[in-house]
Amino acid sequence: MSLPHAILTALLEKPSSGLELTRRFDKSIGYFWSATHQQIYRELGRLEAAGLIRGLPAKEPARGQKKDYEVLPAGREELGRWTATSQDPKPYRDALLLRLRAAAVVGTAGLRVDLERHLELHERQLAEYREIEERDFPPGKDSPEDRLRHLVLRGGVDLETFWTQWLRHALEEFTELPGEQTERSGQDGELPGGGVELPGGDQGSPGGVPESLGGEAELHGGEAEWPGRGPE
The missing domain is CATH 1.10.10.10 (Winged helix-like DNA-binding domain superfamily/Winged helix DNA-binding domain)
Known part of the structure; x- marks a missing residue:
């Protein structure tokens, strides 16, 4: 709704x-x-x-x-x-993280290029948010309405900051992985790359990313605006 x-x-x-x-x-x-x-x-x-x-x-x-x-x-x-109605966070799903999990058993072919593409998109969105923040929230613009709208924008900035940092870390990890991972290795419950089996038989999220983290920000082309922007 x-x-x-x-x-x-x-x-x-x-x-x-x-x-x-x-x-x-x-x-x-x-x-x-x-x-x-x-x-x-x-x-x-x-x-x-x-x-x-x-x-x-x-x-x-x-x-x-x-x-x-x-x-x-x-x-x-x-x-x-x-x-004013309380709402629980929605269950988080992200295809990129699932693909990384799958790569642990079928190999990483093609993923590096896509990680680089995702990083470029998130860097672009982060730069746009920061430019808008500087333009629309100069010092002294701190009415209650502006502070709430700025808070929404900061959510976008922080989310894009997380994804750019995590994707850089993921690409660094890729430099230490074999070109292809086609077979499981080690003992049962252990994935190539060190995934550890959790109670119930489920491995932890790839790259150590909590499964409850928010998903990727929606990217839109066109004129630069932001989530918390007020009426024009």
Whole structure:
């Protein structure tokens, strides 16, 4: 149920047409909660039918006129209820970590190139976040609203920092591995590279990365914006 609440948040920041909302989504909230334009338009219709938002009448009615939406009191109440509701972290899944685990039994062919590609993408995203942080949060900009938005951005910075550091470490580890690992070696329960069997028969996460860590940040092209950016 997070997409409708993301839309309510964006519309409370600034009433918008569907087209404007999709553009704002791509440049801000979409970094940490992505949605297609079709999903956003569909959700706008549902929110309006539920009495949580309304379409504002056009100032000059004309064919093809874009309709702006604003949040009604019931929508603000629903967003407040959802924000205050406790939620558990979602189970974490990451294909790259699973592929590294699989490489311990079938070999590492092709993985180095992909690790280098992932590192480049995360370095690019990290540089973008830091540039935006410097631009949008100069010293003295510390209202409660700005501090919360900055906190969201810092989450993105810290996540990208983790991934760039971990990927560099993974590439260093690869320099010490044989070119191919095609056979299991050692005693039962031991993976090539030193994986240790845990109670229940499951090996630890590859490279020592806890399985509960957050996943990769969503990467979006186009104009540089950030997850916590306020209304334009």
